[in-house]
Amino acid sequence: TNLNKLPIYGNGTSQLCQVNFARKCSIASTRARLHRKHQRVYVYKADQPEDLATLEAWAAAHGIWGVSGNGNRVRVAQLGPGHRGLVCAQGVKAGGVMLRVPVSALITDGQLPDVGGLGPDVRMAVRLLREQKRGRASPWWPYVGTLPPDVHCLATLAKDTQQHVELESPLMSHELATHRQWVRQVYASVRELSEEV
Structure with missing residues (x-):
């Protein structure tokens, strides 16, 4: 971005x-x-x-x-x-x-208000969500409309999958906890940004 x-x-x-x-x-x-x-x-x-x-x-x-x-x-x-x-x-x-x-x-995050602590990946996610919400009114709709509706990362896995990962490796358990904390922080920042936009 x-x-x-x-x-x-x-x-x-x-x-x-x-x-x-x-x-x-x-x-x-x-x-x-x-x-x-x-x-x-x-x-x-x-x-x-x-x-x-x-x-x-x-x-x-x-x-x-x-x-x-x-x-x-x-x-x-x-x-x-x-x-x-x-x-x-x-x-x-x-x-x-x-x-x-x-x-x-190009779709960039340049038109979003500056919110401290948000990385470029999160700002770009917010921008894409904003364009997706605009639907066909967005100048990027032919592209944005093709993006996958769900993107999974370790922190958003189903509980039974998370438990399986935790049993497989203690290192993965630590990684999962780190990802969960990161997702919570990003979610809080995105909520703050979406209220300003």
Whole structure:
């Protein structure tokens, strides 16, 4: 969420966030294989196949280069039952540009009031919840509407699963207690922020 950490390019009137990969991206049979320093995959729910076309059309309309017909470097694809994500649409050399996103199309936490103690991840979660609450009135709805409705972490596991984890490892019990405390603190901070917004 900190734009100072993103590679921003432009002449002042048209700024872009550009995604380069440290290593090559190659296509292997029917599955895209991505070689890069950080292996992080963001997966989004896909209730309707037409949501893919809507999301791609939204990206093109907002000047996002590299998605499907607009640059054709990556495409939105089904990654399994009910999930989708970005995959390589063609091979790209190391250091090649995969995606360019205008700063105006980025979702940031910059418009939220400053609440001490909230990290950027929590502020971004609040921003996404705010856009989700706006529904189709949100300019980011084609994206926000595809986010998964539930995200699980250790602190939100069902009680029987938590008890199983506690029996498996005392270290996990300590980790679970730490996560629970963190969730309580975040919840209190988010409530404070949501009252101000």
